Amino acid sequence: MYCPKDASQCMFIDPLYGKEYCMDLKFLGSDRITLHFSKDGWVLVSCGENIFIINPFTRKTIKLPPRLNRSCHCLSFYSEPTSPDFMVFGIYYFGLFTWSPGETRWNELSGSSNEGEFHDACNNPIFFRGEVYYLGRTGNLAVFNPKTKLRRVLDWPEPFLSDELARDEEDCYLMEIEGELFSVFPGNEGIEDSFQVFKLDQSEMDWIELHDLGDLTLFIDRRNSIAKRAPLRNCANRIYFPRFDDDNKHGAFYSMETHKYYPKVCGLMEPLNCVWIEPNLKP
Numbered sequence: 001m002y003c004p005k006d007a008s009q010c011m012f013i014d015p016l017y018g019k020e021y022c023m024d025l026k027f028l029g030s031d032r033i034t035l036h037f038s039k040d041g042w043v044l045v046s047c048g049e050n051i052f053i054i055n056p057f058t059r060k061t062i063k064l065p066p067r068l069n070r071s072c073h074c075l076s077f078y079s080e081p082t083s084p085d086f087m088v089f090g091i092y093y094f095g096l097f098t099w100s101p102g103e104t105r106w107n108e109l110s111g112s113s114n115e116g117e118f119h120d121a122c123n124n125p126i127f128f129r130g131e132v133y134y135l136g137r138t139g140n141l142a143v144f145n146p147k148t149k150l151r152r153v154l155d156w157p158e159p160f161l162s163d164e165l166a167r168d169e170e171d172c173y174l175m176e177i178e179g180e181l182f183s184v185f186p187g188n189e190g191i192e193d194s195f196q197v198f199k200l201d202q203s204e205m206d207w208i209e210l211h212d213l214g215d216l217t218l219f220i221d222r223r224n225s226i227a228k229r230a231p232l233r234n235c236a237n238r239i240y241f242p243r244f245d246d247d248n249k250h251g252a253f254y255s256m257e258t259h260k261y262y263p264k265v266c267g268l269m270e271p272l273n274c275v276w277i278e279p280n281l282k283p
Helices: none
Strands: 010-014 021-022 033-039 043-046 050-055 060-064 072-076 085-094 095-099 108-111 126-128 131-136 143-147 150-154 174-177 180-187 190-203 205-208 215-219 228-230 237-242 251-255 261-263
Touching: 043 072, 072 126, 085 180, 126 174, 131 174, 174 228
Parallel strands: 215 237
Antiparallel strands: 010 021, 033 043, 043 050, 050 060, 072 085, 085 095, 095 108, 126 131, 131 143, 143 150, 174 180, 180 190, 190 205, 215 228, 237 251, 251 261
């Protein structure tokens, strides 16, 4: 899903079937729409100073308090908006903030005493086993506990990249796949290099590199990343990312089997205002 610049509409591109759809979002107002995060068919968007969570397929809309005067580089949520434990959380360079239904303003929170050991990335965190997990640019993890409202940097897994080899802020991705944590890092040359995929060994708290995804297909982006069992046999063992050819018919992907990109990455269009989304038509 992406919104062209200065447009009150959004486009949906299916990278597997080469289909494109258009949807009007004028019900959000006339300001430019910025997409921040998506989960279970719901999308977190901002329009000027206003922030909404919308289901673009049912047009259900929840308005949040106006944004804080902060340089926020991550904004996401966990659970569906109808769930009792629903929470929105954001990260800025000196702390984080949260919002839950019924609250009239954002709650600003401080970090932990060991925050200096963690290099925040511009990827949205995920909710996992009752806590919110953040991936650092060197491969370590930080955790936010919604009950205690505290964030801490985990001792394990240890960073597997040195500060000199730390990935760019937008070149690392974290996702949960069937009860397991996975991280994805492009090579030293960024998105045009090879990919490394890791699975967290939760008993040893160590990243284990994977060289084959089996029947999984990954869809990665700094705003949100999704993993699915391949809906088509020839789509398995691939990593898709939001780049497309000129007619939006072919989504770019990296094959874990051949270690090559299809089509060639150079020259492909990269929508700057986009999220991966799974349709949700529940009323």
